[in-house]
Amino acid sequence: MYCLSEKQIDFILNDIRARGVEMEDLQSNLLDHICCIVEENLKEGEDFENFYRLTIPRFYQRGLWEIEEETITLLTFKNYYAMKKSMIVSGIASAFLLMSGIVLKFLQAPGASPCLVLGIVLLSLVFLPLVFTLKAREKKNVKEKVIIGLGTASASLMSLSILFKVMHWPYSLPLGLASAFILLILFLPIYYVNGIRNPDTKVNVIVSSILLIGGCGLFFSLVSMKRIQGTFNSDLQLFVASEQILKTEQRNLSLLLKKEGKSSAQLQTEEQIKTLCEELKGDVWEDETHSRKWSDATPDNPTLHRDYNPALYFGTDPKAMAKLNELVQILQAYNKEGLEKAIPEFTPVKFESTILEYPRDRKVFFPSTLSVLGNLTQVEMVVLQNEEGVLAQK
Amino acid sequence: MLFSSELIKGTLKTILLKLLADNKRMYGYEITQKVKDLTGDRIQLTEGALYPTLHALEADGLLTTETEYIGKRVRKYYSLSKEGKSKSKEKINEFSEFLDTMKTLLDISPKNA
Numbered sequence A: 001m002y003c004l005s006e007k008q009i010d011f012i013l014n015d016i017r018a019r020g021v022e023m024e025d026l027q028s029n030l031l032d033h034i035c036c037i038v039e040e041n042l043k044e045g046e047d048f049e050n051f052y053r054l055t056i057p058r059f060y061q062r063g064l065w066e067i068e069e070e071t072i073t074l075l076t077f078k079n080y081y082a083m084k085k086s087m088i089v090s091g092i093a094s095a096f097l098l099m100s101g102i103v104l105k106f107l108q109a110p111g112a113s114p115c116l117v118l119g120i121v122l123l124s125l126v127f128l129p130l131v132f133t134l135k136a137r138e139k140k141n142v143k144e145k146v147i148i149g150l151g152t153a154s155a156s157l158m159s160l161s162i163l164f165k166v167m168h169w170p171y172s173l174p175l176g177l178a179s180a181f182i183l184l185i186l187f188l189p190i191y192y193v194n195g196i197r198n199p200d201t202k203v204n205v206i207v208s209s210i211l212l213i214g215g216c217g218l219f220f221s222l223v224s225m226k227r228i229q230g231t232f233n234s235d236l237q238l239f240v241a242s243e244q245i246l247k248t249e250q251r252n253l254s255l256l257l258k259k260e261g262k263s264s265a266q267l268q269t270e271e272q273i274k275t276l277c278e279e280l281k282g283d284v285w286e287d288e289t290h291s292r293k294w295s296d297a298t299p300d301n302p303t304l305h306r307d308y309n310p311a312l313y314f315g316t317d318p319k320a321m322a323k324l325n326e327l328v329q330i331l332q333a334y335n336k337e338g339l340e341k342a343i344p345e346f347t348p349v350k351f352e353s354t355i356l357e358y359p360r361d362r363k364v365f366f367p368s369t370l371s372v373l374g375n376l377t378q379v380e381m382v383v384l385q386n387e388e389g390v391l392a393q394k
Numbered sequence B: 001m002l003f004s005s006e007l008i009k010g011t012l013k014t015i016l017l018k019l020l021a022d023n024k025r026m027y028g029y030e031i032t033q034k035v036k037d038l039t040g041d042r043i044q045l046t047e048g049a050l051y052p053t054l055h056a057l058e059a060d061g062l063l064t065t066e067t068e069y070i071g072k073r074v075r076k077y078y079s080l081s082k083e084g085k086s087k088s089k090e091k092i093n094e095f096s097e098f099l100d101t102m103k104t105l106l107d108i109s110p111k112n113a
Helices: A005-018 A026-042 A046-060 A063-074 A080-105 A114-140 A141-168 A170-197 A202-222 A225-259 A266-289 A311-316 A318-340 A371-391 B005-009 B012-022 B030-038 B046-057 B082-105
Strands: B063-070 B073-081
Touching: A005 A026, A026 A046, A026 A063, A026 A225, A026 B030, A026 B046, A026 B063, A046 B046, A063 B005, A063 B046, A114 A141, A114 A266, A170 A202, A170 B073, A225 A371, A266 A311, A266 A318, A266 A371, A266 B012, A311 A318, A318 A371, B005 B012, B005 B046, B012 B030, B012 B046, B012 B073, B030 B046, B030 B073, B046 B063, B046 B073, B073 B082
Parallel strands: none
Antiparallel strands: B063 B073
């Protein structure tokens, strides 16, 4: 039996390390294995290095590191079959939930939102990451792993962006833009260049790339950012202008009342309405922007989110709801009194399709915070108009 | 005839568990030699399949290990854990049933008879 010297053992160990095996445990295993082969097969006086050089290639196909890679894969993916099963189950469940959500939404039946939210969350946070993990494992080449990673990341962000849009949560647009950036700038070029070189995948790659660009184009044609931004800015401008007119008119009325020898405090109901409206406007603004200075927003610097649903604030904050209820009750009494007393030129405050209807009907939809702020400003304007009407009669 | 690695791949865990059930403790090279001897050189375990599987079985808690110094190098001995012993029986039974099914499916028994 050949007897290996310490120098030769060190030589083998260093070679194992140099060939990319980093796990110490595996290094020891391979060192002992190779030493056993050498000791059993090499005759005294034969060339050790030459024998070693001829023996080592039988351990691998491409490199000794394959053994470590396979070890890591087996250790990491010992739950491979459970993951595969979870991927299929989550995929089917998310498809079923999405289909149900869409049908319920079209039928305006209850349960559409939970189905859509759950479906998209399953799709983007469970199904797609599992697709990436399992598919990346099947691919040997790093470039292919990167392509799958970018593709699934883009798909996850896109579905989350749609979820945020449907649920009127903020940050839908940044998510959509991030998804488009990954898809068009990172994924497509690598995917296209990688696939076009292979004659087997060439046609598929061209067709898939066209479909992806087309799909992305169709998606973004639905969300024209310029148009949305333009509409949003003009809405904000209108609101700011209405606020300015309201404040000026309120100041003028107060001066007129002073001249008449009346203070505004004498008009108790009107003052209550005004105070509650101002408080609610500030609260809604603060809830979305986290700033109390709601009147500071200018059209050039909008701090509001386009996709925010202000009804969520009233639906989740009992104090806000109590304040809104108080305003509704006062306004109902105000309308009743005005109509009963047949005050000339009296205009009742409109409740339909405004935030004032929300305590009665929680399904009322508010496209943005601006619409709710606008509703409250309108209330103040109607009350102001009625006050001025009374004053004009005198 | 040397059996293909594809056929061996699916049964490697069973082979290792059975060998370790029959022998108190074994190290990697010893396992490959034992398999060669028992099968008359018809099954040759490759190092690329053997060590990853031994590590996976160890991570699953089916094997326990102990190390010994052989001069300057370390030798790692593998033996079955308590869980590994029951798993070994389970795997052999499963494989035996699989063999019976394959015999029926491939109509092997009548030809041999």
